Amino acid sequence: MGITDNAVFASKGGAPSNPDWYHNLVANPEATIEVGAITVEVRALIAEGAERDTIWETQKERYPGFADYEASTTRQIPVVVLEPVG
Numbered sequence: 001m002g003i004t005d006n007a008v009f010a011s012k013g014g015a016p017s018n019p020d021w022y023h024n025l026v027a028n029p030e031a032t033i034e035v036g037a038i039t040v041e042v043r044a045l046i047a048e049g050a051e052r053d054t055i056w057e058t059q060k061e062r063y064p065g066f067a068d069y070e071a072s073t074t075r076q077i078p079v080v081v082l083e084p085v086g
């Protein structure tokens with residue numbers, strides 16, 4: 001598994017505000033996700049500081065379009081780590 005495999009990115013295509021799903025996860029970090037045909041219970045953790053920066057830089061290296069999103073906005077794009085529960 002890579003460093004970004006458990007992460008989602010609230011880029012909203014570089015829009016000036018965070019996407020609604022991000023606010024929902026902040027308010028209710030217990031969630032269910034689907035990975036292919038598998039359903040997984042997760043807890044959403046907002047990555048901060050060096051952890052956030054490492055994950056974000058790796059994502060931009062893998063998918064350069066994320067650098068374009070970052071350049072399109074003045075906000076710091078949140079990185080959310082989805083940790084399996086149980």
